[in-house]
Amino acid sequence: MKNKLLWGALPVIFFAGLLIGNIFVFKTKEQGQILYEQHCASCHMEKGEGLAQLIPPVTKSDWLAQNPSKLACLIRYGQKGEITVNGIKYNQPMPPNSRLTEIEIHNLVNYIFNNFENQVQKRSLDKIREDLNTCN
């Protein structure tokens, strides 16, 4: 009888284990990361390192640290003209992302500020809205 109970419990333990394992292995990605992979990683690369003197890094970027209010506009409208990042000059157009919503841009901006070895303060959705109203 006891034995039978034990056998009965085994599958339950097994599946519970699988479930817990799943949670550890497939940590749900935040939206910012998904958007980065979809819209930015092809150029700035998965780890944010960029490419030679063609595409600037978003990793440890001093431009980001100095211009936190400009990222929302840069994402929405792209960027043209010379820009200096970590002492290296870049000059190659970045295309706009006109389809991203304010909330998506908010999530993307904060994902970048908190990852890629950047330590830029989080921006609220209101701030992002303000930023987007001042794009030139």
Next chain:
Amino acid sequence: MKYILFLLLIVLFACEQEKKLPILGERQAIDKEVNGKIVTDTVYHTVPAFSFINQDGQTVTDKTFEGKIYVTDFFFTTCPSICPKMKQQMLRVYEKYKNDDRVLILSHSISREDSVAVLKEYAKKINIESKKWHLVTGKWTDIETMAKQYFIGVQEDADEPGGYLHNGNFVLVDKQKRIRATCDGTNPKDVEKFLLDMDILLNEK
């Protein structure tokens, strides 16, 4: 148990033997007469003659690659989708064989806007030398024709980001102009294996 060991040995042995790359593409059997006897010869797909201009304004032809193996791909400097990844990975090939005279790289631009001057600027920014890595341009239809020869599809398409559609494959060509390996040039793991394939080809007798 003994049986399994035996099988394992066979498998190991089979793996050891495989030190040659396959020859890709269509092949034809052609009957030839040699000393009065009919023998069947296999004719493989080979890359035909071509002529383009590189980032330094020099003419680059099939002769440029005589006696060398080379890696080739198709890209354009303003391509927003897969090209930065491809170039990041091609730079691995460049770095690995920078001082190896047996290897060259040939990247074709498929954009009509990529003039010699634009290619030169691009080469400068990724810090490469034309004696190892040719970035070439030419008549669009010539580029398209060559892409087909390397089994790469290219297309002008206004709906695509950047205006052109192409795949990101790297293609490895041997000294006899035969295609010996391809890989997805945007996939670092695939490129890892491709680099090993290049070594196998270099060691072939």
